[in-house]
Amino acid sequence: MQISGLYSLFKQFPVVVTDTRKAVPNSIFFALKGANFNGNQFAKSALEKGCKYAVVDEEEYAANDSYILVDDVLRALQNLAREHRRSLGIPILAITGTNGKTTTKELVNTVLSKKYKTFATQGNFNNHIGVPLTLLSMNEETQFGVVEMGANHPGEIKLLCEIAEPNFGIITNVGKAHLEGFGSFEGVKKTKKELYDYLQEKGIVFVNGENDHLMSMLNDQEIYSYGNADGADSKAKFLQAAPYLVLELRSPKIGKLYIKTKLIGGYNFENALAAVSVGRYFDIQQSDIKVALENYEPSNNRSQLKKTENNVLFLDAYNANPTSMGVAVNNFADLPMKNKLVILGDMLELGEDSEKEHQQLIDLLQQKKLDKVYLVGDIFTKVNTVDRFKTFVKTEQLAAILEKEVLRNHYILIKGSRGIQLEKLVDKL
Known part of the structure; x- marks a missing residue:
């Protein structure tokens, strides 16, 4: 189907879904593919759950007129979006x-x-x-x-x-x-x-x-x-x-x-x-x-100040890289309060520079005289040689300790890549 025809259908049924769990009546399902799934296989289920049409790119799944056959579902989705943007x-x-x-x-x-x-x-x-x-x-x-x-x-x-x-x-x-x-x-x-x-x-x-x-x-x-x-x-x-x-x-x-x-x-x-x-x-x-x-109030573990029953948390655990981690540590170190604790998680997707960048962050923590530090993840565990900095391979290991040894009256910076899941520590603090 040409993009003009697909857009005409979208104007009649202007709700798009890519997950059958989010299917709603009179929506259009796009059967996207991933490394471990083929959305074409879920097209029938999407229609059964109320979708008006299912966009597929494998002819064997286009059983009737409720299926829209295109060359590439992802490309069709992108072209449809551009057509809609131009129309608006x-x-x-x-x-x-x-x-x-x-x-x-x-x-x-x-x-x-x-x-x-x-x-x-x-x-x-x-x-x-x-x-x-x-x-x-x-x-x-x-x-x-x-x-x-x-x-x-x-x-x-x-x-x-x-x-x-x-x-x-x-x-x-x-x-x-x-x-x-x-x-x-x-x-x-x-x-x-x-x-x-x-x-x-x-x-x-x-x-x-x-x-x-x-x-x-x-x-x-x-x-x-x-x-x-x-x-x-x-x-x-x-x-x-x-x-x-x-x-x-x-x-x-x-x-x-x-x-x-x-x-x-x-x-x-x-x-x-x-x-x-x-x-x-x-x-x-x-x-x-x-x-x-x-x-405006920040949410989703980004730039949040969260006061718990026991501590004050500087929660920025959604993502991390050397640049953002450095400014967060510097900012926290300069704050005029005592009894600080730093909890940092590994920075992911750094390739061959990974160990070097983690070491530089450990050096910064020492330079800033932040002595109470918990480091979480494989990379921090591998490179850390500072005895007073405690390391944990998994967030769950630190969570178990925090559950037994309750911290009180601390100001705590929590930052790491999303994959480390440091947000699991919040209810322990």
Whole structure:
């Protein structure tokens, strides 16, 4: 079936599912394939659960007119999403970066929603499947789309741009992450730059003018800069993060404006400033920007301050790489409180640099005189030689100890890659 015909059906039945467990009446099931499954085999089940159509790419499964046969289901999903994006004709802001892209996406969305009916990427649906599903979840009421784009291999941001066709873009930063896929830090920069390349003649880039890496990646293109330097199009000043981030805006009309967020860590200043800058560019009142950022509460184990019965947790256990881990440790070390404990999990997907990067983090912990440290994972266990730093291969091993030896009156930083599952420790603390 041609994409025009598929889109015509989608207009009649505008709900897409890729999992039979989420099948709803009058939806369209896309039989995607994975390393260990073939969605075509579940197409019949999807129809039995109420889906109107099932899109398949193996002729043997196309039993009747309820099945739509295409050459490649994934490509059909992506092409359908692009067709829908073009039909809506709304502005799309794409956000990528090594760290902070999800938080920046949430902050930008909450600011833009003060003026527009927005739709933003849900959770971290930011890959070659998630981006199409995000676009297909927008409807005629949507006035502005905010699309997060993730990547762990070269060419992926380019592909996502060709699907979403953004008008605006932000790269939050570039750092060491997914080095197995990118090969090097230069590989990270080249891949993230694909967003700038796409927007070179098609849109506007919001960029931190004080980030030398980002500025060097720009083409000859239209930008809107933010930072604290005099030449920035949008300026704000970092005041403190002890522990919550506070920043200052200045305006000729209202003078100084203080924004007291619920975000922990000075490293979130750039994320908040990006959202402020987008709001200013789109003429959102600064008082509304203030309300939006102050009311935003982080969730999903990202930049959360969580007070338990016994301790105060600085919970940032959704993801980790050398860049984000370093700024988190530095920020925590500089906080003016005593009785600190650091719990760090392995940083995954670092390839041949893995042991070196973990050793550098151990060196940083020593340099910052953070003496009470628990390290979790195979890599930390292998490289750690500091006697006072306790290591555990599995999170469950540390959880068992914490259940027996209850900690009280500690300030605890918890950070590691999602695969280490450090969030399992929260109810033990």
